[in-house]
Amino acid sequence: MGLDVALELKGNGLSGTATVQVTSRSARAEKAPLLVCAVLREDGVVTDVPSGENAGKSLVARFPARQTKYEFIELDGKSTATQRFSFAIEPSWNRQKLRLAVFVQDKRTGVVHQAAELPWRSTSAAATTAASTAKAKAARGTR
Numbered sequence: 001m002g003l004d005v006a007l008e009l010k011g012n013g014l015s016g017t018a019t020v021q022v023t024s025r026s027a028r029a030e031k032a033p034l035l036v037c038a039v040l041r042e043d044g045v046v047t048d049v050p051s052g053e054n055a056g057k058s059l060v061a062r063f064p065a066r067q068t069k070y071e072f073i074e075l076d077g078k079s080t081a082t083q084r085f086s087f088a089i090e091p092s093w094n095r096q097k098l099r100l101a102v103f104v105q106d107k108r109t110g111v112v113h114q115a116a117e118l119p120w121r122s123t124s125a126a127a128t129t130a131a132s133t134a135k136a137k138a139a140r141g142t143r
Contacts (some may be wrong), residue, residue: 001029003114005102006029009122013095015088016122017031022083022104022114024075033107038085040120043097055081072107095120 002023002095009016010142018038022054024030041063069085089098 001025001104001113003102003104003116005100005116007100007118007120007122009120013089013120014091015086016120018069018085018087018100018102020083020085020102022073022075022081024077027077029106030075030077032074034073034075034113035070035105036073036081036083037068037103037105038087039065039089039101040067041099042066042091042093043092043099060135063099066098068110077088082115089120 002021002025004021004023006019007016008019020036020038022034022036043063045061045064047059047061049055049059066089067087069087071083073081073083075081087100089095099117100120101115101117103112103115116142
């Protein structure tokens with residue numbers, strides 16, 4: 001299965017659109033219900049705890065999901081399936097630590113067929129690198 005991801009941000013970087021293209025490279029994935037999912041994550045999110053057993057502590061979360069978008073598709077083996085996911089972020093989020101993870105998963109079995117990750121910036125190099133990494137892993141048969 002081929003997975004190509006491009007991210008285009010609006011001028012201020014507070015919103016963007018991920019374009020995800022999924023291509024069949026195996027009859028195994030055709031006519032099966034597939035989940036295409038895009039997860040916007042931020043590293044190092046700090047939460048100050050005001051009460052309870054952790055009162056007065058600052059807890060740090062590693063890459064919690066800020067937003068998740070998904071659609072179900074079926075591949076026919078002839079055409080590429082394209083999904084677009086729009087994201088709007090809060091101004092308080094650290095854009096330097098935001099990353100977009102995208103994966104394609106078999107809805108019935110839970111098997112992840114392909115995945116890619118890219119930083120929250122609108123650069124062709126970032127999208128190409130993520131797509132190339134995903135393609136290389138697919139060629140090696142790894143996930």
